Amino acid sequence: MTALGRTYLLAILAFLYLPIAVMIAMAFNNSELYTLPIEPSTRWFIRLASDQPLLSASRNSLLIACATSIIATLVGAMAALALERKQFRGRTLLRLLLLPPIAIPWLIIGTAMLVFFFWTGIGRGLHALLIGHVALAIPYVVFIVGPGLQTIRVDLEEAAMSLGSTPMHAFFTVTLPLWLPSVIAAALFAFAVSLDQFVISYFLSAPGVSTLPVEIYSSIRKGFTPEINAISTIFLAVSSVLILIFAQLSNLGSRRGSR
Amino acid sequence: MLLAPAYGWLTLAVFLPLGAMLFFSFLKAAPFGPRPLQFTIDNYLAFARRPYLVGVAWTSVEIGLWTTGLCAILGLPAALALARATRGRSQQVLFLLIVLPFWTNGLVRIFSWTMVLREGGVLDYALHLVAPSAPTFSLLYSFPAIIIGLVHAYLPYMILTCYLSAAAIDDAYIEAARSLGARAPIIFAKVVLPLCLPGLISGSILIFVPVIGSFMEPRILGGRIGVTMGTIIEDQFVQAFNWPLGAALSFTMLGAVLLVFALARGFPRRLLSA
Numbered sequence: 001m002t003a004l005g006r007t008y009l010l011a012i013l014a015f016l017y018l019p020i021a022v023m024i025a026m027a028f029n030n031s032e033l034y035t036l037p038i039e040p041s042t043r044w045f046i047r048l049a050s051d052q053p054l055l056s057a058s059r060n061s062l063l064i065a066c067a068t069s070i071i072a073t074l075v076g077a078m079a080a081l082a083l084e085r086k087q088f089r090g091r092t093l094l095r096l097l098l099l100p101p102i103a104i105p106w107l108i109i110g111t112a113m114l115v116f117f118f119w120t121g122i123g124r125g126l127h128a129l130l131i132g133h134v135a136l137a138i139p140y141v142v143f144i145v146g147p148g149l150q151t152i153r154v155d156l157e158e159a160a161m162s163l164g165s166t167p168m169h170a171f172f173t174v175t176l177p178l179w180l181p182s183v184i185a186a187a188l189f190a191f192a193v194s195l196d197q198f199v200i201s202y203f204l205s206a207p208g209v210s211t212l213p214v215e216i217y218s219s220i221r222k223g224f225t226p227e228i229n230a231i232s233t234i235f236l237a238v239s240s241v242l243i244l245i246f247a248q249l250s251n252l253g254s255r256r257g258s259r
Numbered sequence: 260m261l262l263a264p265a266y267g268w269l270t271l272a273v274f275l276p277l278g279a280m281l282f283f284s285f286l287k288a289a290p291f292g293p294r295p296l297q298f299t300i301d302n303y304l305a306f307a308r309r310p311y312l313v314g315v316a317w318t319s320v321e322i323g324l325w326t327t328g329l330c331a332i333l334g335l336p337a338a339l340a341l342a343r344a345t346r347g348r349s350q351q352v353l354f355l356l357i358v359l360p361f362w363t364n365g366l367v368r369i370f371s372w373t374m375v376l377r378e379g380g381v382l383d384y385a386l387h388l389v390a391p392s393a394p395t396f397s398l399l400y401s402f403p404a405i406i407i408g409l410v411h412a413y414l415p416y417m418i419l420t421c422y423l424s425a426a427a428i429d430d431a432y433i434e435a436a437r438s439l440g441a442r443a444p445i446i447f448a449k450v451v452l453p454l455c456l457p458g459l460i461s462g463s464i465l466i467f468v469p470v471i472g473s474f475m476e477p478r479i480l481g482g483r484i485g486v487t488m489g490t491i492i493e494d495q496f497v498q499a500f501n502w503p504l505g506a507a508l509s510f511t512m513l514g515a516v517l518l519v520f521a522l523a524r525g526f527p528r529r530l531l532s533a
Contacts, residue, residue: 005336005344009353012337012414016360019371019411022381026374079265086261094262101273104516105472107489108509109273111496115283115506116276135272138265198366198475203496213366220370220479232367240359247355 020236027229044230051227057215058231060126061195064211068133068194073187075134076141083142084149098139106199109136114203125206132200137190144189148182149175185249188242195239284506302507312491319488322402323471326409327463333410334417334462335455341418342425354422357415365412369479372408373399376480400482408480409470417462424458425451464523468516488512 030041083091117128152175160170198213205214216228287297306312345353375381378397386393398404436446474489495505
């Protein structure tokens with residue numbers, strides 16, 4: 001029974017990783033028509049270095065992902081602090097309001113943002129992308145840092161204050177250091193949400209100024225170049241490292257909480 | 260106030276836009292330029308005026324049902340195997356390996372499938388290694404291709420939600436059923452399946468809702484046959500510039516999504532009381 005279960009899991013993993021393996025293999029394949037068998041080559045990585053649209057789109061993606069991560073974590077952590085630590089009317093309603101950005105299909109949110117931003121003159125472009133990405137990331141941040149905050153006892157802060165610390169000082173020296181692993185985990189998650197976001201970026205990007213997923217989509221529709229496999233392989237390596245850090249940090253958080 | 264930035268941001272980027280889109284969906288033409296506003300409900304009558312949309316909507320629902328069903332059939336056993344057949348370190352590693360593909364760009368994964376499924380692609384090539392005389396075949400630009408791509412994209416959701424349910428099942432229940440003489444299929448149907456139901460339901464919602472709104476997967480893997488509500492809405496905004504119609508179609512879809520949520524909320528309670 002156990003052996004059967006393990007074999008089945010391996011089959012599922014093979015299915016999940018097949019296209020990823022193909023992508024990496026094709027990035028190192030000399031043929032531009034993806035013909036098999038593979039002739040090893042690094043020419044797509046070399047070509048990539050001089051592909052301006054792809055490089056600038058990658059730069060935009062990284063820039064927006066960094067900015068999104070910082071803003072969403074800051075704003076989301078503040079909200080989580082209020083939602084977890086303060087008692088007030090309408091708290092349940094405010095929590096419910098975090099669900100639409102996660103639950104409504106991106107297509108609907110993306111087109112709604114396009115309509116509204118165009119209409120009010122906010123327009124399209126990197127700033128519009130940033131507004132959209134941060135809005136998408138905030139609910140995730142609140143849901144990740146909220147439980148982390150619950151495991152930190154409020155009386156620690158109270159003890160600090162009874163010893164003469166100001167509320168601000170108590171928060172920054174007592175609560176924040178304990179909270180930090182889940183805050184960093186949330187920041188990484190927000191970074192990844194932004195880096196992978198395609199639908200909203202697609203509707204909000206201005207001609208000529210796009211992010212990597214948008215650039216990939218338009219080149220798939222125009223006629224694909226294997227450089228995309230090369231840059232995706234690089235991004236895959238980056239995000240794998242990020243999720244490993246994320247997993248390590250969320251483990252850390254739970255171990256500390258159970259103590 | 261600590262809450263103001265977060266909710267201000269969400270208002271600006273999500274709630275006001277949804278409101279603006281609702282307003283747009285009742286307009287005859289987008290309110291750009293000096294023309295006076297003209298209100299109409301024509302956009303919502305699109306399904307009656309353009310009968311082909313009913314077929315397109317049905318295709319979207321079909322894609323959603325196939326994807327969700329296959330994810331459930333493949334994902335539940337995987338979740339059970341993960342929860343029951345592995346433990347400790349290897350369980351953690353397998354869990355991480357299942358979540359990891361999430362973090363690669365969805366678009367690239369879908370594109371990789373075109374390299375697998377097309378004529379002369381990986382699958383075709385592998386078949387010819389085994390059977391050199393077989394005719395070449397291509398699954399690309401077909402309904403199964405869209406389903407394969409979507410199942411691949413959403414399967415980890417189902418495994419995760421079912422795993423959370425499966426991991427919570429107390430071994431004692433299964434032991435009790437076994438000691439009372441129940442055989443494996445009965446234990447599965449009467450004990451394991453009901454206890455995994457919450458995971459199956461939340462997984463199904465997490466999959467069905469985005470799948471009916473998908474547009475890049477049907478476009479890339481379905482080619483000309485990949486016309487869904489998602490691609491129609493995309494066209495209204497990107498090519499046809501009929502924003503009011505696109506807005507109305509988006510809102511119709513939102514209605515469908517809310518209906519799914521409402522059904523899912525009522526569903527488990529009715530099952531429990533029955």
